[in-house]
Amino acid sequence: MSQTIQIALVGAGMFGGDVHARAYADLQRFGIAGQLARVGLDMWNRDFADIRFDLVAVATRSEASAKKAAANFKDLTGHEPRAYHGDEPWTDILRDFPDLDVLAVATPDHLHTQPILAALDKGVHVITEKPMCLSIHEADEIIDLAKRRNRVVAVDMHKRYDPDHLRIKNDIQNRIGAPLYGTAYLEEPLEVSTSTFKWVESSDPFSYVGPHWTDLIHSYYQSKPVSLTAIGQKKRLVRDGINAYDAVQVRVDYENGMSINYHNNWITPADFEGPVNQGHEIVGADGKVESDQQYRGFRFWNNGGGSRTSNNHFTRDVARPDGTRGYLGYGVDSLTVGLAAICRMKYHGASRDDVASLYPTAEEARITTAIVHAAAEVRDLNFKYTQEGKGAPVTARFGADGITIVDPMRASEGVEGVFKKVYDRPL
Known part of the structure; x- marks a missing residue:
């Protein structure tokens, strides 16, 4: 019996058009077995060896970009998926492919929820970019529907699979003792916020890349947040007419x-030597770990090119005898584990609970979504009060009663009480 996982990709921008598309191209040509050892799932190499993968559709907002993405995939595989475009192209895909197995969602941050819910409603598994969504209410809606439809929602939290981070999780965190405090930072280039993305006013740098770190810290310690504070700045982008942080x-x-401090920006000058600046450190009761993911000791320079660094762990090309290049790295690993879970469910009778330990789940992503949601509320209030010369006194509290914004300035705004409930279910 032919075993085929049909995939459709919605969103083919910087990440969807590169990492997702190239990962699915390799799967389409050679299957998944060759990727499994990287994520500790090679006990299923033989079981998965005959499973085929078929990217049947790719969708973007414009017709031109959809056709370009489909043509690019054909260059990689010899197979051209059907191209869809429009404001809600997933609707047409789900109609035209009633046997679709997976919808991969790589749309802008604030546009994840609608295609995820549409796919789940049709009984289709989902692999989505981070953050899963920006609202804790939407996170609950996604989780509830995924449970009812018995479908996987795998979130691309690829920093879990960085080999340095795996070493910290599996070894170093035990050596440094109980965690006390830490810092995690990811600073994106200015071009991301000024030209690559057109939707930055609907997001912010923490909502965009902070989830990588909040998820990583949660994966290390499995500890939930109890409170937070947040502040943002608007100085550089407003010079270009962009009202974004x-x-x-x-x-x-x-x-x-x-206590962990998360620092994010998307205004790093183009002259910076790396694609991004990123790293984290954690101080424990018995030691400390420092991990610089930007500069790992690999540096080069050339005439006219300046001094540069590269992250050779995220993705890298591996030359094949036929002249093509394989695509692997921890940027692919997070997609692999989600697909492995889906294969287990479709072909080996595994339940949704059976495979939950294999991939970053929607339930885990809910913790990050709660942090992102609360941080946005607190950030905007503190920014407003700071602009008014009142400081940044607002915080958020997480508990059994949900998420509460604690705003001492409410009285001066004519509102009774310092507490504002934004969510009433426990994390």
Whole structure:
């Protein structure tokens, strides 16, 4: 019996058109077995060896970009998926492919929820880019529907699979003792916010890349947030007529007593030597770990090119004898584990609960979504008060009663009480 996983990709921009498309191209040509050892799932190499993968459709907002993405995929595989375009192209895909197995969602941050819910409603598994969504209410809606439809929602939290981070999780965190405090930063280039993305006013740098770190810290310690504060700045992008935050800083306090500062921006000048600046450090009761993901000791320079660094762990090309190049790295690993879980469910009778430990789940992504949601509320209030010369006194509290915004300035705004409930279910 032919075993085929049909995939459709919605969103073919910087990440969808590169990482997702190239990963699915390799799967379409050679299957998944060759990727499994990288994520510790090679005990299923033989079981998965005959499973085929078929990217049947790719969709973007414009017709030109959809056709370009489909043509690019044909260059990689010899197979051209059907191209769809429009404001809700997933609707047509789900109609035309009633046997679709997976919808891969790589749309802008604020446009994830609608295609995810549409896919789940049709009984289709989902692999989505981070953050899963920007609202804790939407996260609950996604999780509830995924449970009812018995479908996987795998979130691309690829920093979990960085080999340095795996070493920290599986070894170093045990050596440094109980965590006390830490810092995690990811600073994106200016071109991301000024030219690559047209939707930055609907997001912010923490909502965009902060989820990588909040998820990583949660994967290390499995501890939930109890409170946070946040502040943002608007100085650089407004010069280009873009009403968006240049940078956001969020401090999250956790049940286990640790406090982590998350720093993110998307205004790093083009002259910076790396694609992004990123790293994190954690101080424990018995030691400290520092991990610089921007500069790992690999540097080069050339006439006219300046001094550069590269992250050879995220993705890399591997030359094949036929002249093509394989595509692997921890940027692909997060997609692999989601697809492995889906294969287990479709072909080996595994339940949704059976495979939940294999991939970053929607339930885990809910923690990050709660942080992103609360941080946005607190950030905007603190920005407003700071502009008025009143400081940044607003915080958020997480508990059994949900998420509460604590705003001491409410009285001066003519509102009774300092507490504002934004969510009433426990994390």
